[in-house]
Each structure stands twice: as structure tokens, then as C-alpha cells.
Amino acid sequence: MAIRDVSLAFKALSDPTRRDILKKLRNRSMTPGELSTYFSISKPSLSHHLSLLKAANLITADKEGQKIYYSLNATVFYELLNNFLEGFK
Amino acid sequence: MAIRDVSLAFKALSDPTRRDILKKLRNRSMTPGELSTYFSISKPSLSHHLSLLKAANLITADKEGQKIYYSLNATVFYELLNNFLEGFK
DNA sequence: TATATATTTAGATAATTGTCTAACTATCTA
DNA sequence: TAGATAGTTAGACAATTATCTAAATATATA
Numbered sequence: 001m002a003i004r005d006v007s008l009a010f011k012a013l014s015d016p017t018r019r020d021i022l023k024k025l026r027n028r029s030m031t032p033g034e035l036s037t038y039f040s041i042s043k044p045s046l047s048h049h050l051s052l053l054k055a056a057n058l059i060t061a062d063k064e065g066q067k068i069y070y071s072l073n074a075t076v077f078y079e080l081l082n083n084f085l086e087g088f089k
Numbered sequence: 090m091a092i093r094d095v096s097l098a099f100k101a102l103s104d105p106t107r108r109d110i111l112k113k114l115r116n117r118s119m120t121p122g123e124l125s126t127y128f129s130i131s132k133p134s135l136s137h138h139l140s141l142l143k144a145a146n147l148i149t150a151d152k153e154g155q156k157i158y159y160s161l162n163a164t165v166f167y168e169l170l171n172n173f174l175e176g177f178k
Numbered sequence: 179t180a181t182a183t184a185t186t187t188a189g190a191t192a193a194t195t196g197t198c199t200a201a202c203t204a205t206c207t208a
Numbered sequence: 209t210a211g212a213t214a215g216t217t218a219g220a221c222a223a224t225t226a227t228c229t230a231a232a233t234a235t236a237t238a
Binding site: 191 | 211214218221225232238
């Protein structure tokens with residue numbers, strides 16, 4: 001998996017709610033329902049944020065029954081920031 | 090100098106024109122006039138991008154006569170991305 | 179002082195964003 | 209199969225953004 005769109009990734013990282021979502025997913029996968037208990041926004045808004053993070057390839061989704069487990073895509077995450085730092089050496 | 094606002098910094102980095110400006114400033118300082126020769130946007134638009142980069146503390150400005158020399162704030166730049174990576178270890 | 183140069187500010191406009199409620203789809207279970 | 213649960217999609221709305229042209233500010237120079 002690779003970085004698809006740097007602008008998309010930085011834009012995804014520019015929102016504090018989305019950065020908090022990534023931090024929640026740092027240790028383990030979570031469903032939108034579980035994530036929603038940590039945030040004071042509606043589930044559709046959370047869903048929207050998850051779709052942006054997914055579009056930026058910063059998280060992955062695994063469906064199990066009715067549930068969807070979202071996980072941090074650590075590889076792409078490091079790739080994005082490290083590659084960007086490379087460009088500024 | 091420190092990171093003031095992570096959202097502001099990532100937002101600044103989410104625009105390709107602004108990333109290109111940072112790359113131009115990687116090696117040396119430049120004035121808006123010189124920078125403008127590399128971009129196909131109006132000078133007011135360029136000025137706007139520079140003000141956002143400055144607000145994000147990613148560049149600094151030094152006035153000399155009528156000219157303003159903009160420089161990459163490498164320290165904050167590395168600080169932002171490295172500290173952010175730290176949070177995701 | 180008048181004019182030219184460098185850059186920003188003001189104001190307008192179209193596009194994008196984050197949020198909401200309501201409605202929909204998919205899956206599970208009694 | 210009916211109802212409950214998990215999550216997304218649709219549509220609306222206010223706020224923000226990137227861009228432009230026109231005007232203003234600041235400095236240098238003839």
C-alpha cells in the first residue's frame with residue numbers, strides 16, 4: 001500500500017477530530033459505534049471522518065457481520081510523514 | 090520557536106502550491122516577487138499562501154527595504170512532523 | 179516631490195468542509 | 209419473518225477556502 005494523494009492525507013490530518021480518531025486506533029481496531037462513545041459528534045459525522053481517513057489511506061476497514069473494524073494503516077502513515085521529511089532534508 | 094497549532098500546520102501542508110513554495114524555500118530565502126515567477130497564480134494569491142504558511146509558523150519573513158525575504162522555518166517543520174510521528178510510535 | 183517597484187489588503191465569488199437530521203442498507207436474532 | 213442493531217448515504221446549511229481584480233501601503237530613486 002502506498003500514499004495515493006499527499007494533499008488528501010495532509011487534509012485528513014488537519015482536522016483535530018480525525019487526529020483523535022487515529023490516536024484511538026493506535027493500539028487496536030475499533031468499530032464506529034465504539035469510537036462514537038469517545039466523541040461528541042453524530043454518527044453520520046463520525047462516519048464522514050472515517051471515510052475521509054479511508055480515502056487518504058490512513059486507515060483500513062474490515063467488515064465482520066454487521067460490524068466494521070477500522071484500523072490505523074501504520075505503514076502508509078509512516079511512509080507519508082517520513083517521505084515528506086525526506087523531501088526536506 | 091515551537092509548533093503553535095497542529096491543525097493550522099497540517100492545513101497549510103495540505104495545499105500543493107504551499108508545499109511547492111516550501112520546496113522552493115528549502116535551499117534559500119526568496120521574495121514574493123521571485124517566488125511568483127515559478128507559479129501561475131496572481132501575486133495576491135501567492136501573498137495569501139505565504140501568510141498562511143507564516144501563520145502556521147512554517148516560514149519566517151525578513152524585511153529588507155521594499156523586499157521581504159521568506160525562509161523555511163526548518164526547525165518547526167521537523168518538530169511538527171517528528172513530534173507527530175512520536176505520538177504514533 | 180513625483181514616479182516606479184514590491185507587496186499586501188479589500189471585497190467578491192465559486193468551491194469545499196463539517197455538521198446535523200432523516201432515511202436507507204445490511205446483518206443478526208427471537 | 210419482524211424487529212433490533214450497526215453503519216452509511218442523502219440533503220441541507222453555515223463557515224471556510226482559493227482565487228481573482230482593484231486599491232492601498234511602503235520603500236526607493238530620479
